[in-house]
Amino acid sequence: MPLLSVDELSITFTGRGRRDVRAVDGVSFDVDQGQVVGLVGESGCGKSVTSLALMGLLPKKGVKLGGRAEYDGKDLLTLSPNAMRDMRGKHLAMIFQDPLSSLNPVIPVGLQVTEILERHRGMKGAAARKEAADLLDRVGIPDPTRRLKEYPHQLSGGMRQRALIAMAVACAPRMLIADEPTTALDVTIQAQILELLKELVDQQGTALLMITHDLGVVAGLCDQVNVLYAGKAVESAGRRELFAQPTHPYAHGLLGSIPRLDAPRGEPLRPIRGSINDRIDWADGCAFAPRCDHYTLECLSGTPQLTEPVGAGHGVRCVNPVLTGVEVKTLGVPAEQAVDAAVATAPDEPAAEADEPAESAESAESVEDSAPAEPAEPKIPAQAEPEADGKAEPADSDAAPEAKPEAEKKKDAS
Incomplete structure (x- = not known):
């Protein structure tokens, strides 16, 4: 039985006099103990909203939740606020994207770490401060005793992110949710943070849900990958299977738009044209069809179901997937899209x-x-x-x- 099992999770934002916006629509995935699962996609695909729903941090008013999210047999979506407060930090913790806005600017870092120790582990006074210093030292912050007295603005971006990780692992939770923890960091600090997360998974058996838009992070850390687009999981596969044979046109386009060091000189990049559709004026059919070069009439008539055209464990939500060695059926595109495609693929x-x-x-x-x-x-x-x-x-x-x-x-x- 997986540690976390998310089944048909849906998140809808409602407003007075406005249409409902479904930010997440039928997302399902599992996370086992000691496993790293990635949620990948561009901005607006529903990654961060999914993590906030799992942590119980979405507002109660104006939000409708559907589906199930079971952690160790308990549905996180139906827990009371008090029960969820006991769950956060002790069993389930989250590393946020921006440490500067996540840390309280008027409270020293040490007090923010010891608050968790006092709440969930009953530690107080000198024992809590010593444990906080040990946590900062464990995540690689130099001179931890002095850093306990400093405020967040006195730390560098990498140190602030390490402080957040120290707070997240203070109670040795069985599962961590990392919401793009390396976005604002340079490549050197990013590599150190990823190595630290990998050590937590390997040494403590922590389950990790990694939310990112960086496929390089996915390639170096994740075991299982779920590609999200417009609130839906359009492809789910193992890391090696996804990079070896991306089958959904969106996943295929994501990997094709990455610059490669081994590419021939002068070879143009092939970005995904267009932008994500408006979530309010939502049309029937596949959400990626307006940007897809391989859509058919069937893509426009109904919502694609998750199938496994490549093999077991490699799910794809597409009626016309990109299969290696198989000629892809295409539909004549409108004139303006044909011009865009010709310009994108024409040699310079x-x-x-x-x-x-x-x-x-x-x-x-x-x-x-x-x-x-x-x-x-x-x-x-x-x-x-x-x-x-x-x-x-x-x-x-x-x-x-x-x-x-x-x-x-x-x-x-x-």
């Missing part, structure tokens, strides 16, 4: 350069037919000398060799 300047020699060859042949055959210079292409200088010549520069003999004759006559 090399094709234009390849056409220039053909034009210059035709102009050179026409000049040779009309010019006298005495001088040998016209047989040399007009571009030979400008290419050495790197300068462009006018189009009628080929006639210059014809005028040269006449000028010499006039000079001899004078």
Whole structure:
């Protein structure tokens, strides 16, 4: 039995006089003990809202929750506020995206850490302060005793994020939710934070739900990956399976838009065109269809169901998935989309350069037919000398060799 089992989770925001906005629609996934599961997608796909719902941090008014989210047999969506308060920190903890706004700016870091120890572990006074210093030291903060007395603004971004991690692991919870914990950090600190999270998983068997838009983080940390788009899980697979064969057009586009060090020089990036649809004016059919190059009429008529066209454990919510070695069925796109696709896939300047020699060859042949055959210079292409200088010549520069003999004759006559 998984430690956390999310089944058909739906989150809808309601408002007076406005249509409902379904931020999350039927998301399901499991997290086992000692496993790292990733939620991946662009901004607005429902990643962070999912984590807030699991932690019980969404407001009660204006929000409708559906489905189930069972942690160790308890449905987190139906727990009372007091029961959820006892659950947070002790059994289930979260690392937020922005540590500067997550930490209280007017309270020293040490008091914020000891508050958790007093609430859930009953520690007080010197024992709580010593344990807080040990926690800061464990997450790699130098001189932890002095840092306990400092305020969040006195710490660097990496230290603030480490302090949040120390608060999250203070009670050794069985599960952590990390909401893009490395977004505002440089690559060096990011690698250190990821290594710290990996140690927690390996040494303590902590289950980790990693929420990120960085596929590099997914490749280095996650065991299972769920790709979200417009509130739906469009693809769910193991890390190796997803990177080896992305099957949903959106996941395929995400991986195709990443710059690669081994790509040929001059190869253009292939970004996903367009932007996510308005969640209020929601149309029937697949939400990704307006941006997809492989949609069919079936994509526009109904909501795709989760299938496994590649193999067991690799779920895809698409009626026309991208399968390796199989010709993909496509539907004629509107004119404006066809132009966008042509511009996105057309080669850049090399094709234009390849056409220039053909034009210059035709102009050179026409000049040779009309010019006298005495001088040998016209047989040399007009571009030979400008290419050495790197300068462009006018189009009628080929006639210059014809005028040269006449000028010499006039000079001899004078």
